[in-house]
Amino acid sequence: MERPTVAVTMGDPAGVGAEVIVGAYPAICDAAAPLVVGDADVLRAAVAVCESDLTVTAVDSPSAADADPTRIPVLDLDNVDADALTYGEVREDYGAASLEYVERAIELATDGAVDAIATAPINKQATRCAGSTYAGHTGMLADYTDTDEYAMMLVEGIEDTADGAAADLIVTHVSTHVPLTEACNRVSRGRVRTTIDVTHEGLRDLGIDDPTIAVAGLNPHASDGGILGVAEGSEIEPAVDHARADGLDVHGPESPDTVFAQAAGGAYDCVVAMYHDQGHIPIKMLGFASDDAVSGVNVTVGLPIVRTSVDHGTAFDIAGEGCASEASMVDAVEVAARIARNRARRGDGDGAEAADLPDAGSG
Structure with a gap:
């Protein structure tokens, strides 16, 4: 699988999704045969905004994704009137269009017509206006693929090494887009163990065959x-012990104020964070401090299909200006292609199974 076919969803038409696809396109053709799922006219408008020489071609089949760095093939859903497009505006029809892009990409991936999905950002307000109850892509992907056990993995700076692969920092999350009080209640031994399991499989997908995983505590200094x-003793430590008994190289609970720096220094391949900001802050600090600005990748681990995403939002404030960085989109497609190749090499494509570890209440 030299160049996996990656369906790239265009995101909210009023955001920077189309622009970062245009900026990224020549580079991503080195790793994949990209197929944009969206609106051809909106993408042509982005080509003009970015002052690019690329051409846009509407196609009706993933087989038209030929990795030609001068021509962007688009599975044209024709949802948006590009002549009336208003950048930076929350609208129901834009939200509906962005949802349909994702739905079609999931269909292609589950049918085996494409090898992976990489998503540009959607706008949660717009998708809610369109009737969606999902907080973002992840829940939608899980429901459409009948997946119960999954997690958000953020990857910064993955590359091949003599031992397989390594990254500047990788983080997964026990919970993500919920209020902090609810996030604390979600720290249960069953949920922590499940996150460890899908993290282990996700790292293997990236090419890290024998990963070392650290699990952060919930409280300061891991309590x-x-x-x-009490969460560390009642919930996190039993989950870590259970995983180690099953042969996984897992450590913790570790103090949250030091474990991410230790992982970035090479002590661990990944950190399991307990909630959204605990994991996102170190990743985004590292990403924003890099020369590539926003360059992280969001991977949904545990799914039977491959899905990655940029690690930034719709950036309505700069949409239509042609100045959005394409670095994260380049990385997202390259990581999607990497995972597709590794799954093909291993001969599997199924999500990880959850361990049988009953909860003992919340921490």
Whole structure:
């Protein structure tokens, strides 16, 4: 699988999705045969905004994705009037269009017509206006693929090494887009163990065959032996012990204020974070400090299909200006192609199965 076919969804038409696809396109053709799923006229408008020499061709089949770096093939759903397109505006029809792009890409991936999906950002307000109840892509992908056990993995700077692969920092999350009080309640031994399992499989998908995983505590200093909280002793430590008994190289609970720096220094291949900001802050600090600006990749681990995404939003404030960085989109497609190749090499494509570890209540 030299160049896997990657369906690239265009995201919200009023955002920077089409622009970052245009900026990324020549580079991503080195790793994949990309097929944009969206609106051809909106993409042509982005070509003009970016002052690009690329051409856009409407196609009706994934087989037209030929990795030609001068021509962008688009599975044209013809949802948006590009002549009336208003950048930076939350609209129901834009939200509906972005949802249909994702739905079609999922259909292509589950049918085996494409090898992976990479998504440009959608706008949650717009999709809610269109009637969606999902907080973002992840829940939608899980429901459409009948997946119960999954997690968000953020990857910064993955590359091949003599031992397989390594990254600047990789983080997965026990919970993501929920209020902090609910996130604390979701720290249960079953959920932590499941996250460890899908993390292990996700790292193998990236080419890290024998990963070392650190699990962060929930409380400051991982509770200092129970002085600062009980979740570490009642929920996190039993999950880690259970995973280690099954042969996984897992450590923790580790102090959240040091474990991410340790992982970035090479001590661990990945950190399992307990909630959204605990994991996102170190990843985004590392990404924004790099020369590539926003360059991280969001991977949904645990799915039977391959899905990656840029690690930024619709950027309505700069949409239509042609200045959005394409770095994260380049990385997202390259990581999607990497995972597709590794799954093909291993001969599997199924999501990880959850371990049989009953919950003992919330931490």
